[in-house]
Amino acid sequence: MGNSTFFQSGSVQNADKIYNFGDNSDPMAAGRRLLDERAYRQAAQCFERFLAQGASQQSSKRAEANVLVAIAMLARHPPSYRTPEQATKIVHHLMAAETSLAAVVAGLVRDDYYLSVGISDPSDLATLASTAEPANLTLDELNLIERHLAAVPGRTWERLRAHCRSLGIHLPAAAAGPPSxxxxxxxxxxxxxxxxxxxxxxxxxxxxxxxxxxxxxxxxxxxxxxxxxxxxxxxxxxxxxxxxxxxxxxxxxxxxxxxxxxxxxxxxxxxxxxxxxxxxxxxSDKQMDTWLEQDVMARGARRLRLNPALVAGSGDLLVEPQAAVGVSRLESDQTVEQVVAQGNSTRIRVVRKRTTLGKTRVGKDGKLRSDHYEVLVLYLSAHRASVFKCDLDLATRQLLTEETVTFHYRDVVSISSRTIVLPKSAEGAIPILDAVSGRNMRHFADSRFTLSLVNGQHLEVSVALNTDNRELEVAWANSDVHQVVERMVWSRKEQEEGSSS
Structure with missing residues (x-):
């Protein structure tokens, strides 16, 4: 997992400083220094090493180490960004501590990871969180929260803010939900x-x-x-x-x-x-591309409970989120009035037909751009891949559809770019605005980035259209995305199959 803790000796470089905590006789002190530098992954390793020495240490120090491990694993991100395995481990350390600080952190974990999405919280966590009382925390513990914990919606954070305000400590307000x-x-x-x-x-x-x-x-x-x-x-x-x-x-x-x-x-x-x-x-074409880039990467991580940072930065991902972008093929009902001649008289007939929702045109660089895009973002972690798929309205920044899928690497059957020539009677044809006539010319062939799973499910987006005389690619680096995803998925798949054999 991206944030799982494990013992590691040797030198670790962070913030232009090198800490050698493998031979350090006081891993607790080393962990505090690394935590102060926000080297969360290495700090968690030090605290884990201290706890692994056995029960010979003072109980108060062990309790402190358990709380600090939990704080380091959260790594200044909302608890809802953690995976189920990480959340279970965090709760385990908090339960082992049972201090006033552990109770407050447990309240934050319960509010954001469990209650915010309607998940039943474990009874032991609920019992510990019910004892959370910000007034029982020391000034050092409050400063620790201010420096290393993210603001999350819920009663616990609001009580913390109110208490800290009276002491002159400023805690930011928590957003009611994912930032819109x-x-x-x-x-x-x-x-x-x-x-x-x-x-x-x-x-x-x-x-x-x-x-x-x-x-x-x-x-x-x-x-x-x-x-x-x-x-x-x-x-x-x-x-x-x-x-x-x-x-x-x-x-x-x-x-x-x-x-x-x-x-x-x-x-x-x-x-x-x-x-x-x-x-x-x-x-300009460049401005349209900038707006698209602003929206594509900001979607999906919270819905999938992922920390979108890389593993090296205490995140969950092996590589940056990989996005394939195509032209949306969403359709809407449109009402059209037609004049129909009947003998010497005429009448108005109302006709309903399905039309493509978005507009598409070719820019000066020969690339396709649209006001409605279909976006598929892949998040590749150590043991599984997650997909967030949506249809984006570029002007309003609204998501018209949303879909999330999580699967193991061994479930991937193929990753391909394929061209499908559709008959003219097929649905889903994409119109392109013709610069000469000003009319939308419908094209019935496209190239698709496709991820096929073992259960027969296909996740795909249309990344290019084949017109009569040339292929028009969407203004996005889809070919680079295909290469990165294919290389990472197959390598992880081979590792999993090799370890299981």
Whole structure:
């Protein structure tokens, strides 16, 4: 486990200092020094070594060591971030201590790990936690809590805060639940602006040329009536009488055609200016990627009761959380009114159809970006893998769906990137906003990152779409994620299978 304690001798480097606690004759003192430096994993090892020496030590020192082991294992994280095995070990040490400080820590563990999610707390833990009284703690113990324990919702922490406030010690307020991701006005407006497509730029105004041609055509048609052919030969006059009006009619018709086109140009120019105003100040591709990165990694650890830090930093994970990101294929019902002709009359028919919830477009770098993403985050610990899967609304930062799965490495059957060509009648096609026409073009083939389990379950996200002439990848390093996950999962799977054989 990421925070399990075990004896380790030799030098451990932390905070630019080197402690050699393997040969230290006083592991209790070494543990206190490491705890003061917040080297929690090494401090827990020292306290465990002290307790392993047997029952020859003073009972008060053993009680103190048991409490300090529990505090070091919590490592300034909420108890709900611990695994069941770690929580059981923490409770075991607190029960062995049975001091005033142990009772208060037990109250925090009970409030956050058990009661916050409706888990029945062990009777012995409940008995110890019921005796928690902050007023019985010394000033040193209160400072220890302030420095090394995280604020958690519940009655115990509120009582601690009230008592510490009277002594001039500030403890932060605990959030009522997991911190909610709050969006901003700039983000709400910016995401919608990103998906505004400018129509083709209209040609220059041709109204002046149209008026000139109409006037010229009218003039040519009326010239014969001005007597210009009176002094000419009769056949020249007759030619002019026929030719000039004909040329005038042609020029006038061309001018009228240009005038009609200029009216269409005016409407197109109005639409273009409106779209330009709507897209003005929109985010860049880089800004869209930054917003996505802010949301992806912040999800899931608390739901899975994991400390997202690495094992080397007293966390649970062998590597950083690995996220595969694709375009969401969530659909919603849409009502459309259609005009239906019946003989000489018409009527309005209401049609309901399923449409993809999100918008998708290709950025300047040729990568796909969307306002709705499907996110799969893998947390790889020493003995098991955990998955948090969700559909994310990028503008509001809301999770539209959530799913958690935990499994042993030996349960993994395959990790693959596969391309699935779907028939045009299949559901789940993803529309891409066409920059030229401004319309959504639906594509029925995609590439997926897939994790297959032994029970037949498939966890997958669509990481790329195959259009008619090229593959469009989602703007996320999914190929790197695939390599890291595949390497780590197969290596852990081989280790487990080797140890069990």
């Amino acid at each position: 991701a709050m969006t901003t006005t700039a983000r709400l407006i910016g995401v919608s602006k990103y998906f505004v497509t400018l129509p083709p730029a209209p040609p220059p105004d041709r109204g002046g040329l149209a008026a000139t041609l109409v006037g010229l055509g009218l003039g040519l048609a009326l010239l014969p009536c001005g007597g210009l052919y009176v002094e000419t030969r009769w056949y020249v006059g007759l030619a002019l009488l026929i030719l000039l009006p004909a040329v005038g009619v042609v020029v006038g018709l061309v001018g009228i055609g240009l005038w009609r086109d200029s009216q269409q140009d005016r409407k197109a120019r109005q639409r273009y200016e409106e779209a330009r105003a709507a897209a003005a100040g929109g985010p």
